[in-house]
Amino acid sequence: MTASPASASIPNKSAIAEVERSSMKIVNIKRAAVAAVSLTALLAASACSGGGAAPSSASSGGGGGNSGYTFAMITHEVPGDTFWDRIRAGAEQAAKDTGSTLKYSADPEASKQATLIQGAIDSKVDGIATTLVTPDALIPNVKKAVAAGIPVDSFNSGTNFYQQAGSIAHFSSDEKLAGQQAGAKAKAAGATKILCTIQQTGSVALEDRCAGVKDAFPNTENIQVEGKDDSAVTSAIQAKLAQDKDINWIITLGAAQALDALKAIDAVKSQAKVGTFDLNKEAAEAVQAGKIQFCIDQQPYLQGYLAVTQLYLYKKNGNILGGGKPSLTGPSFVDKTNVDAILPFINQNTR
Secondary structure, X not given: OOOOHHHHHOOOHHHHHHHHHHHHHHHHHHHHHHHHHHHHHHHHHHHHOOOOOOOOXXXXXXXXXXXXXXXXXXXXXXXXXXXXXXXXXXXXXHHHHHOOEEEEEEOOOHHHHHHHHHHHHHOOOOEEEEOOOOHHHHHHHHHHHHHOOOOEEEEOOOOOOHHHHOOOOEEEEOHHHHHHHHHHHHHHOOOOOEEEEEOOXXXXXXXXXXXXXXXXXXXXXXXXXXXXXXXXXXXXXXXXXXXXXXXXXXXXXXXXXXXXXXXXXXXXXXOXXXXXXXXXXHHHHHHHOOOOOEEEEOOHHHHHHHHHHHHHHHHHHOOOOOOOOOEEEEOEEEOOXXXXXXXXXXXXXXX
């Protein structure tokens, strides 16, 4: 319905509040852009200055010379999930650019990831970059690292917990905002009921995503799936679609699960549409083909690169990015309007 001239001229309180919220999100996105530009300048300055750790023979080498630093990156990577290939590629490039050694390890089980953090403390690395996907399990060992004089930064998940953990900086997407935007897009495209799939129990980032979707579109139902087993994901979604014919949209929280959802839709001849968080080559190609409506990109390569580079700059110069706020790397929507331009970067593992 078109607003009358009188109503259009006087914004209501909810509209003003929404504008203010949107303005704050824009400020945060701009902050991330400024952080990335500042990081480039700081790297250039560091390359021209002296200092750093004493040279060491145990280094991965690279364009930055040999800083002598060894950094541990610890994630909750699920084996076979190509999303993490880009996190690691960014981290490895940052290690090469700064002349540092990178020790990468991962485990999707919270207790085992915590053990990996303890192992990094015991090996006396110069810094730790970790995801905070399960804060209750991980924060105690992060605090142990800080108490031992090892700087820690965090990335990808745990935006609301990194300061509590003692992380000096955090690099991630705004997961709840991304969910809200996804729900709004589905609503605009005619959603009547959304199914939101969660592929890892206890992940605060995944829970925030579905919470955001539900904020924008209340008729959203969450379903827990076993993310490590594609056939199980397909079967779970297929059963739900067969049971509830009202579902006409599925929002998955990983690109692999989006491809599983397409198989489920075909199996039950559903007309449901699919949108997903995260990108991979196959999901981007499905966007090109019109099978997936959008992918929400959080730029994992950038998260990995920034996390390692922040540790280097902190050790070398005392630099800290973000101004006490998380540095946002997303959300960014990839759809038919821009996928052709982005796909080449996906193919080279940098987007």
